[in-house]
Amino acid sequence: MPTLNEIRSTFLSFFERNDHRVVESSPLVPRNDPTLMFTNSGMVQFKNCFTGVEHRDYVRATTSQKCVRAGGKHNDLDNVGYTARHHTFFEMLGNFSFGDYFKEQAIPYAWDLLTKDFGIDKSKLLVTVYHTDDEAANIWKKYAGLSDDRIIRIKTDDNFWSMGSTGPCGPCTEIFYDHGDSIWGGPPGSAEEDGDRFIEIWNLVFMQNERFEDGSMRALDMQSIDTGMGLERIGALLQGKHDNYDTDLMRSLIEASAHATSQDPDGPGRVHHRVIADHLRSTSFLMADGVMPSNEGRGYVLRRIMRRAMRHAHMLGAKDPVMYRLVPALVAQMGQAFPELGRAQAMIEETLKLEETRFKQTLERGLRLLDDELTGMEEGAALPGATAFKLYDTYGFPLDLTQDALREKGREVDTAGFDAAMAEQKAKARAAWAGTGEAADQAVWFDISEDVSATDFLGYDTEVSEAQVVAIVSEGKRVDAIEELCTGWVIFNQTPFYAESGGQVGDHGKLIGKEVNGFISDTKKFPGGLFGHQFTPDNGRLTVGMSVKLEVDHTRRSAIRANHSATHLLHEALRAALGDHVAQRGSLNAEDRLR
Missing domain, CATH: 2.40.30.130 (Elongation Factor Tu (Ef-tu); domain 3)
Structure with a gap:
C-alpha cells in the first residue's frame, strides 16, 4: 500500500518523465492574486502565465501545492472533522501546460497515470465533460475506450471553469471513481450525485476561451491546461479507504493526538482528534509561510483555527497545552517534502504553546459561561446573539468556535442577534470619535471598516x-x-x-x-x-x-531600518552608562535622522 508521500512522489515523477518542470509549492499567502486570502489551488502561482503576462523558461509544469480553505469564499472550517473529505489544509497535485499540449495529450496523461502507474481498475472510472465538448468526449472514447454511458455530458458550470467574470475560461472534464452499489449515491448529474458512491478524483481544465464583460467569448491564441487532484482524496482511494482521515499521514497525526491526550483515537473523542490533526497542518504551514496569530486579516483566521483545535483538545480532557507537542509528528511526515516546515519547527512549537497557554484560562471561563447560559433554556432553543457576542468580545471566542461547541449539543446561535450586538459596538466606537477637527475626520474610517x-x-x-x-x-x-x-x-x-x-x-x-x-x-x-x-x-x-x-522604496526603508536599530543601540548604551532607570518615552526613526 503506497504512503501519501510515495503517491506524491509518483505523481511528480510521472510528469517529470514527460518533460514537465517540477515546481515548488508557492507560499500559502498569494503574492500575485490580491483577491485571495490564501492559496487554494495549484494554478494560483501560474495565473499570470495563463494570461500571458508572465513568461517562464518552461511551458510544462507539475506541482504539489499547499492549499488552505478557511475564511472568505472558500471556507471548509465548519465541516472539518465531521465529514470524510473536508480539510482546512490539503495538497493539490497538478500538471500545467502554458500554450504547449492541450486535450489530446492531457487526457492520455491522466488516464495512463491513474490506470498504469497507480494501477486503478479501468472499469471503476467514468468521466464528465461539458455538454458541447465533443472533442474531449471523442478523446475519452478513442484513447481510454470509454463507452457513451461512462462519458456524462454536463450542462452546468460544474464543467465550465472561469478565472473570473472576465478572462480565460473553458470546459473541463472530471474523472470519477465508482465505489460500487454497496454505497449510496448516483453518478454526476443525477438526483443522487451528492452520495458517496461516485467520488471525483481529478479535474482537467481546458483554457481555450476568453470571456468579455458582455458575456461574449473568443478562442484564445494560447490554449492551456490546468489540472487538480487532491492528494488526500487519491491517497484514500489507493490505500483502500473511504475516509481521508484514515490515510497513513492523517492517521499518524490522529494517533499523536491520542497519545498526547491519553484518549482512544477511535473512541468517543474521535471527532476531536480529527479536528486537531487537520488544524495542526493548517496552523503549522501558515506560520511556516509567515502568517502569525493576530486579531486582523490572515492572522485572525489562523488564530480562529488554533482556538478551534484548542477547544477540541480541552474536550479531550487536556490540562496542559497539547498542539505544540504534535509538531514533531507533522515534521516527521511532511518535513522532507516541505523543508520550510522543519526550518520553522521551533518557532511553530513556541507560538502554539504560547497561544494555548494564553487562551486556556479564558477558554475555561468562556465554556462555563456558555454552560450557565444553556442551563434552563428550552430544548433546541438558539443561544442569544448577545451571549455569543460576549463570548467573542470578552473571552476571544470567534463566532464559529461557539457554533462548533453548540453543534455537539444540537443547538445553534442567533446570528442575527450576534450581528446586531456587533453593529451596536461599532456604533459606540464611531460615536466616541465624534467631535471636531481630526476626530471628526476619523469617523469615515469606521464606516469603511464595517x-x-x-x-x-x-x-x-x-x-x-x-x-x-x-x-x-x-x-x-x-x-x-x-x-x-x-x-x-x-x-x-x-x-x-x-x-x-x-x-x-x-x-x-x-x-x-x-x-x-x-x-x-x-x-x-x-x-x-x-x-x-x-x-x-x-x-x-x-x-x-x-x-x-x-x-x-527599498533604499529609504533600509535607511529607516538602520536608524531604528541605532535607536535601540543608543538606548542600551545610555542604560549601561547611566543606569537601568533610563527609559524610552518616545522616538522618531526616519530615513535621514533619529531621535
Whole structure:
C-alpha cells in the first residue's frame, strides 16, 4: 500500500518523465492574486502565465501545492472533522501546460497515470465533460475506450471553469471513481450525485476561451491546461479507504493526538482528534509561510483555527497545552517534502504553546459561561446573539468556535442577534470619535471598516506585491476614484508598505497599474486595522476594485531600518552608562535622522 508521500512522489515523477518542470509549492499567502486570502489551488502561482503576462523558461509544469480553505469564499472550517473529505489544509497535485499540449495529450496523461502507474481498475472510472465538448468526449472514447454511458455530458458550470467574470475560461472534464452499489449515491448529474458512491478524483481544465464583460467569448491564441487532484482524496482511494482521515499521514497525526491526550483515537473523542490533526497542518504551514496569530486579516483566521483545535483538545480532557507537542509528528511526515516546515519547527512549537497557554484560562471561563447560559433554556432553543457576542468580545471566542461547541449539543446561535450586538459596538466606537477637527475626520474610517476587512501586512516577507483597491478617501470623504494629480488615502486588501508606528515613519514607494501610475508619499494606520496609503496619480485614474502592483522604496526603508536599530543601540548604551532607570518615552526613526 503506497504512503501519501510515495503517491506524491509518483505523481511528480510521472510528469517529470514527460518533460514537465517540477515546481515548488508557492507560499500559502498569494503574492500575485490580491483577491485571495490564501492559496487554494495549484494554478494560483501560474495565473499570470495563463494570461500571458508572465513568461517562464518552461511551458510544462507539475506541482504539489499547499492549499488552505478557511475564511472568505472558500471556507471548509465548519465541516472539518465531521465529514470524510473536508480539510482546512490539503495538497493539490497538478500538471500545467502554458500554450504547449492541450486535450489530446492531457487526457492520455491522466488516464495512463491513474490506470498504469497507480494501477486503478479501468472499469471503476467514468468521466464528465461539458455538454458541447465533443472533442474531449471523442478523446475519452478513442484513447481510454470509454463507452457513451461512462462519458456524462454536463450542462452546468460544474464543467465550465472561469478565472473570473472576465478572462480565460473553458470546459473541463472530471474523472470519477465508482465505489460500487454497496454505497449510496448516483453518478454526476443525477438526483443522487451528492452520495458517496461516485467520488471525483481529478479535474482537467481546458483554457481555450476568453470571456468579455458582455458575456461574449473568443478562442484564445494560447490554449492551456490546468489540472487538480487532491492528494488526500487519491491517497484514500489507493490505500483502500473511504475516509481521508484514515490515510497513513492523517492517521499518524490522529494517533499523536491520542497519545498526547491519553484518549482512544477511535473512541468517543474521535471527532476531536480529527479536528486537531487537520488544524495542526493548517496552523503549522501558515506560520511556516509567515502568517502569525493576530486579531486582523490572515492572522485572525489562523488564530480562529488554533482556538478551534484548542477547544477540541480541552474536550479531550487536556490540562496542559497539547498542539505544540504534535509538531514533531507533522515534521516527521511532511518535513522532507516541505523543508520550510522543519526550518520553522521551533518557532511553530513556541507560538502554539504560547497561544494555548494564553487562551486556556479564558477558554475555561468562556465554556462555563456558555454552560450557565444553556442551563434552563428550552430544548433546541438558539443561544442569544448577545451571549455569543460576549463570548467573542470578552473571552476571544470567534463566532464559529461557539457554533462548533453548540453543534455537539444540537443547538445553534442567533446570528442575527450576534450581528446586531456587533453593529451596536461599532456604533459606540464611531460615536466616541465624534467631535471636531481630526476626530471628526476619523469617523469615515469606521464606516469603511464595517465594509472592508483589516489590511494584511506583507512587509516582513516582501517589498513588492499585487494588491486590490478596496476603498479611497479624499478630502475626508469616501470616493470611488481619484483623478490625475489629485491626492487621496487608498486602502488595499494587502500591502508590503509599513504604516507609521512605534516612532518609525511610514513607507514610501510606487503604485503601478495598467491604467494608472503614481507615488505613495506616506502610509498610516487607521481604525479597523486599515493601512492608508497617501497616493497621487501621475497619470490615469485610480478606482475602487482595481488590481495594481505596489513597490516599497527599498533604499529609504533600509535607511529607516538602520536608524531604528541605532535607536535601540543608543538606548542600551545610555542604560549601561547611566543606569537601568533610563527609559524610552518616545522616538522618531526616519530615513535621514533619529531621535
